[in-house]
Amino acid sequence: MKLLTYNFLTSKCIRGVKIGFPLKLNIIEKKIVSSDFNSEFIARMLPRLDWGAIKQAANNIGADLPATMPEDISNDTETLQKLHHILLEVDIVEGSLECPETGRIFPISDGIPNMLLNEDEV
Template sequence: MKLLTHNMLTSKCIKGVSVGYPLAIKASDVRICEVDFNPDFVSRIIPKVDWPVLYNAAESIGQVEDLPKELSENYENDHNFLKKAHRVLLEVDVIDGELVCPESGRKFPISNGIPNMLLNEDEI
């Protein structure tokens, strides 16, 4: 599971959960998978990303490296920043672990890079 995907996941569909975001990550296997760098894509996706959540997710799995905690002004013209953002968004891959709802504590397994967000009938 890419951290870009994690940034968009929520568990607000669970009965009694109002926000369900951000999900905590407890990773048991994290890998770096190289992806071709596309600065245009990265600069266009950043406004859609919740940056503090992305930073905290990267930090929680030990992948923050020298990623800035806050977005810099004019980031779309900062090639060095775009490379760092690209790495954390698209190259860091959580292979196995779990996502945890911040409100209910419900755990969702991640297996072979795929988060299983299916709910039980009694949770709907």
């Protein structure tokens, strides 16, 4: 699972959950997969990113991002390259996602997050 995907996942579908975001990311195994840097793509993704969630995920993998999104980030190649690495090159192979409201655990196996709910949760 790429961390770009993580940015969009929520547990809001669980009965009683109002926000369900950001999910707590627990990493057991990750791998780094090289990909070509595309500053335009990263710049286009910026409005869709929840900076707090990406910052938290970056801390989880040992990467460093500023506490808040820099105002001139579109012109900050170094930060865009860090984001590219965090969002597109880090692949979570095994781990879990935890709902911040209920504590419900969603496993990540072979890079695929299992977000299926039990019948009593919907």
